[in-house]
Amino acid sequence: MQLILNEEEQMVRESAQSFLADNAGPSLLREIRDSNNSLGYSEKLWQQMIELGWPSLLIPEQFDGLGFSHVAMGQIMEQAGCHLANSPMFATAVLGVSILSKEGNEQQKSQWLPKIAMGNLTLALALDETARPDPLNIATSVTKSTDGFILNGNKSMVIDGQIADQLIVVARSSGKPGDRQGISLFVVPRKTAGVEITSTLIMDSRITANISFSGVALREDQLIGTIDQGMDPLTSALNVANIHLSAELLGIANECLHRTVGYLKDRKQFGVNIGSFQALQHRAASLWSDIELCKSTVMAALRSLDESAADASLIASIAKVKACKVAQLATNESIQMHGGIGMTDEFDIGFFIKRARIAQMLFGDHRYHLNRYAELSGY
Amino acid sequence: MSDLTTFREDTRQWLEEHCPASMRTYMPESEKCWGGRDYKFSSDDQKLWLMRMADRGWTAPTFPKEYGGGGLSKDEAKVLKEELSAITARAPLASMGTEMIGPAILEFGTEALKQQHLPAIIRGEIRWCQGYSEPNAGSDLAGLQANAEDMGDHFIVNGQKVWTSYADKSDWMFCLVKTDNSVKHGGISLVLFDMKSPGVTARPIKLISGRSPFCETFLDNVRVDKDQVVGEINNGWTIAKYLLTHEREMLGRIGNVPAEKTLSERATASIGLKDGRLADSALRLELAEWEIDFQSHQLTIERVRDETAAASVGNSSAMLKLYGTQLNQRRRELLIASEGFDAMTWKEDSEARLWLRSKGNTIEGGTSEVQLNIISRRILGLG
Numbered sequence A: 001m002q003l004i005l006n007e008e009e010q011m012v013r014e015s016a017q018s019f020l021a022d023n024a025g026p027s028l029l030r031e032i033r034d035s036n037n038s039l040g041y042s043e044k045l046w047q048q049m050i051e052l053g054w055p056s057l058l059i060p061e062q063f064d065g066l067g068f069s070h071v072a073m074g075q076i077m078e079q080a081g082c083h084l085a086n087s088p089m090f091a092t093a094v095l096g097v098s099i100l101s102k103e104g105n106e107q108q109k110s111q112w113l114p115k116i117a118m119g120n121l122t123l124a125l126a127l128d129e130t131a132r133p134d135p136l137n138i139a140t141s142v143t144k145s146t147d148g149f150i151l152n153g154n155k156s157m158v159i160d161g162q163i164a165d166q167l168i169v170v171a172r173s174s175g176k177p178g179d180r181q182g183i184s185l186f187v188v189p190r191k192t193a194g195v196e197i198t199s200t201l202i203m204d205s206r207i208t209a210n211i212s213f214s215g216v217a218l219r220e221d222q223l224i225g226t227i228d229q230g231m232d233p234l235t236s237a238l239n240v241a242n243i244h245l246s247a248e249l250l251g252i253a254n255e256c257l258h259r260t261v262g263y264l265k266d267r268k269q270f271g272v273n274i275g276s277f278q279a280l281q282h283r284a285a286s287l288w289s290d291i292e293l294c295k296s297t298v299m300a301a302l303r304s305l306d307e308s309a310a311d312a313s314l315i316a317s318i319a320k321v322k323a324c325k326v327a328q329l330a331t332n333e334s335i336q337m338h339g340g341i342g343m344t345d346e347f348d349i350g351f352f353i354k355r356a357r358i359a360q361m362l363f364g365d366h367r368y369h370l371n372r373y374a375e376l377s378g379y
Numbered sequence B: 001m002s003d004l005t006t007f008r009e010d011t012r013q014w015l016e017e018h019c020p021a022s023m024r025t026y027m028p029e030s031e032k033c034w035g036g037r038d039y040k041f042s043s044d045d046q047k048l049w050l051m052r053m054a055d056r057g058w059t060a061p062t063f064p065k066e067y068g069g070g071g072l073s074k075d076e077a078k079v080l081k082e083e084l085s086a087i088t089a090r091a092p093l094a095s096m097g098t099e100m101i102g103p104a105i106l107e108f109g110t111e112a113l114k115q116q117h118l119p120a121i122i123r124g125e126i127r128w129c130q131g132y133s134e135p136n137a138g139s140d141l142a143g144l145q146a147n148a149e150d151m152g153d154h155f156i157v158n159g160q161k162v163w164t165s166y167a168d169k170s171d172w173m174f175c176l177v178k179t180d181n182s183v184k185h186g187g188i189s190l191v192l193f194d195m196k197s198p199g200v201t202a203r204p205i206k207l208i209s210g211r212s213p214f215c216e217t218f219l220d221n222v223r224v225d226k227d228q229v230v231g232e233i234n235n236g237w238t239i240a241k242y243l244l245t246h247e248r249e250m251l252g253r254i255g256n257v258p259a260e261k262t263l264s265e266r267a268t269a270s271i272g273l274k275d276g277r278l279a280d281s282a283l284r285l286e287l288a289e290w291e292i293d294f295q296s297h298q299l300t301i302e303r304v305r306d307e308t309a310a311a312s313v314g315n316s317s318a319m320l321k322l323y324g325t326q327l328n329q330r331r332r333e334l335l336i337a338s339e340g341f342d343a344m345t346w347k348e349d350s351e352a353r354l355w356l357r358s359k360g361n362t363i364e365g366g367t368s369e370v371q372l373n374i375i376s377r378r379i380l381g382l383g
């Protein structure tokens, strides 16, 4: 496995780096937050991303996409972490596209994927029902009706649920919460009778949705994949999601280190730069080392999505554990090493810790994935 | 690409035919092959395997063919490594020669030095030790005092080295000496001499593990010919730093010995499962975290190699050393925690001895604190 970027991936990285440095960053996030923007992202930034072709990156060429690698998309996610750039990219072009291109039938793929590639369709995955993520803990139910299904239940923390054109709903078609069997996936237009959406502002200044489904009527062709067999495709989609979130967390950690080292060289106390104190040097050096390890796992995880048909569960959990722990350390250390100014709203460093904790918790934090790793390893 | 595929196929076939079956088993520490003049092979197969690999130069795969090396490109060497590990082939030679002084001679030595030393290093005929540290020069290595007096065509060396690993079992030493006392870093030279030279005495030191892998080495009027200086006189510090990079990279791989059972398999065998999970729930998560960190570190070694075109990984070696040695210590702690009192007996190959020995990992080759200093200064630019 090659753990370095090829030319195409390097190009994507550089373009993401320079584009987001110019057009996103903490100042944009501050603007979005302070203007009570109801989207939780900048529509202008999203339109620019569409022009750059980003939503089409993972979509196969036969469906009008670019057919690039996960490694390439991971570069964008990492830079989105550095520059705190929010947009429908993750829920639509990473998570949604993964589910559709893997599990959708030909008709569904040709109906949705080209629209996503053009930037004309957004998706959201309606999965979590509890405050701590657990994909098996699904109570939302679908029952057979004469000409389809009836959907009932509640979802929370749905990323982009308040704006997505189509919701991918994870529901239980048989069994009880906790069972692997009996999970099914459906595409449901957000604007459907019986679907009620409440927006919730979360601490990273993004907006997610709580969604209730009451007696929502679904047609047969809204089912993605096979009835009762949704857990495997959901697991692969969550592996993809966790690996890309790890890339974002890596970007956050790296940016925090970069900003902190800059501050250590700048800030003077006792007549010298605080960066001349060995106590701080060693903490920064040790953080740098941890980030180097995280870089390798993210890279290997992205590559294994591209290279192997085999289940990526193990490497996804490795990447997420490492990224969560490193991002947690980086964000905490960066506030501490900035002293009082790091605690102020006026200073940017605080934005990173808020986004990091959300990205850590999404689809399982490091504790969840440590446990999962041990389970997958048979102990 | 296709060249590499051919190389892989040829290599696989050659290994299939030439690697003795007993050399495809996990290697206990006691069966490591060190080579050297007085080396007693632990089996005929061990000797045969060394000879066969040395004949191809594959004990030093990237060294030029003219000195007996394999002449392989970086990519070919990677393939060879993969094919060796695919059949769990033992390393044919563990050597400070191929890992440390060999690369330095190749990079900085005269043609005559290369001719004299490299073939014997590659064939495992001469075993080397490293004479850097002194009683008053540890982390502050450049403060060393062993004195080399200029006698025209040779030096006379006087001084004391300490912590010299395997000095009592080695044939030659690469040694840092002072050739100009008026300056610190700029007055150091790297010299080579035979441990049988008159005036060299190595006295073993016993460690907390009860073993004596290293020595105090006394140098009493030892004659060193000037053609045994590596690089320029007074330019030894540059070479020493280059060598330390190799040493760190090597130590960074310290925990990466193929073993019959993984850590979690050993823990499971000792502790047992309850409802499919390791019966000690706290240890279970520590194990999982160690395994994840270990794999991250392995991937990092690979990534850093992929990223650097040169043979040496430069300053990243400080990070690889720092992390790899900590991981090895964590592994040893987890092993004795998993196996309890069974691991704490005082037998010859007991886990307790390995655990105690691992405490030195974060000291040898430059302490962890020194690695953090290097990263802060050279990579982060703090100071």
Ligand SMILES: Cc1cc2nc3c(=O)[nH]c(=O)nc-3n(C[C@H](O)[C@H](O)[C@H](O)COP(=O)(O)OP(=O)(O)OC[C@H]3O[C@@H](n4cnc5c(N)ncnc54)[C@H](O)[C@@H]3O)c2cc1C
Pocket: B129, B130, B131, B132, B133, B134, B137, B138, B139, B140, B162, B163, B164, B165, B166, B214, B360, B361, B363, B364, B365, B366, B367, B368, B369, B370, B373
């Ligand atoms: C198992 C083993 C094998 C060895 N093999 C060899 C060998 O083959 N050849 C050889 O030449 N040497 C060898 N060594 C020696 C080794 O390189 C030294 O022990 C090491 O460099 C530390 O030097 P010291 O022991 O004098 O400790 P000191 O330098 O006295 O350090 C004591 C403590 O102070 C800390 N410290 C020192 N300076 C700083 C600083 N600037 N900032 C922060 N903390 C600092 C250190 O990190 C350490 O914790 C070996 C050592 C061991 C343990």
